[in-house]
Amino acid sequence: MSGITYVRGDATVPSVKGVKVIAHVCNDIGGWGKGFVLALSRRWPEPEAAYRAWHRGRSANDFGLGAAQFVQVEPYVWVANLVGQRGIRTGSKGVPVRYEAIDAALARLADKAVELGASVHMPRIGCGLAGGKWSRVEPLIAERLVRRGIAVTVYDHGD
Template sequence: MSEITYVRGDATVPSAEGVRLIAHVCNDLGGWGRGFVVAISRRWPEPEAAYRAWHRGRADNDFGLGAVQSVQVEPYLWVANMIGQHGIRGRGKDAPVRYEAIDTALARVARKAGELGASVHMPRIGCGLAGGSWTRIEPLVTERLAARGIAVTVYDHEGGGT
């Protein structure tokens, strides 16, 4: 069993050697443009383009809560677009985070990390715009990834906050 390592830094610049997989949460509306996805798009165009195409073709693919799309962005670096948020947060609305979907997506990320022999890197997924609680998400990350021997690093952005 591995433990989750917490560091201050940028999750788009994973601090490990070897194959790395950056996991993050997306919504099920096809919206990309706020939160951690902005940092991803600043570094690589492929994850956003793949997510938008995946959403456009959703009638004929697995796009939906709990699904994961893995996109290779560098020879030893992948980005996992995990659908773990239903809609977006609006005034007076409940938080769009869907813990069950994040749990399902993390199990899929674990399989992909195992296939690749990759470590997994992430911000505190589901806790920003999705409105989730890390006290509910951390046990899912532990069970689905760390308990299976997958090295996990969680990044808290240098500027404070998550």
């Protein structure tokens, strides 16, 4: 069983063959405009448009903490919008990241990756603007994805 591969680079340009899912964490208030999503939006307009439509229609769909939305952006590339943070500000209830929501969304991601026969690529999800700790997120990825035999690459942005 392989672990998580760490590389320097841009998670929006995974350089492996086969089907790839680029995963990232979104908030539960429909905000898209800071952090990794900007890199996604520079490459493809579809993930943002799909996320915003999903949020707008939330009274009639599964949008919410722990949900996952899969958007195909190229023949072999999908983007996974994982709802894993409540709001966007650190306040009285702490940082926006919600580990249990990331865990639930990762389980959905694992099912999709297995179905597609895909590898998964991501920045250190939940650890940027969401304020999470990688020491809490990494074991969730290992449990939900790596344990099911899914190849996971985590990208640290190079300067």
